[in-house]
Amino acid sequence: MRVRKRVEGAVVYNNGWFAAVETRGVEGCEEGLFLDTIQLHLEDTSDTPEQFLERFPVGMWLNIVFTTATTPISRLPRAALNPIKLRIIHSE
Numbered sequence: 143m144r145v146r147k148r149v150e151g152a153v154v155y156n157n158g159w160f161a162a163v164e165t166r167g168v169e170g171c172e173e174g175l176f177l178d179t180i181q182l183h184l185e186d187t188s189d190t191p192e193q194f195l196e197r198f199p200v201g202m203w204l205n206i207v208f209t210t211a212t213t214p215i216s217r218l219p220r221a222a223l224n225p226i227k228l229r230i231i232h233s234e
Contacts, residue, residue: 147208149177153198158191159184161198165206180206
């Protein structure tokens, strides 16, 4: 299963080697909420450090699309998926 999520983010740090981007939701129940901080790395581009600083200056807003692919790690028997039953003992 693949899920696509649109968010936006502001560059809050860039030293020429990596940039930190604080993301927030733009759709549904996540709209306007801070979601996470992601990093962009110079090594994932063909930029020089100077070009990377120019491409992602602090304060710049970015449109971001995350694609998440979900696959099962293993197939567990249905019994293994049942919730654990706890016995709660109350004492005063």
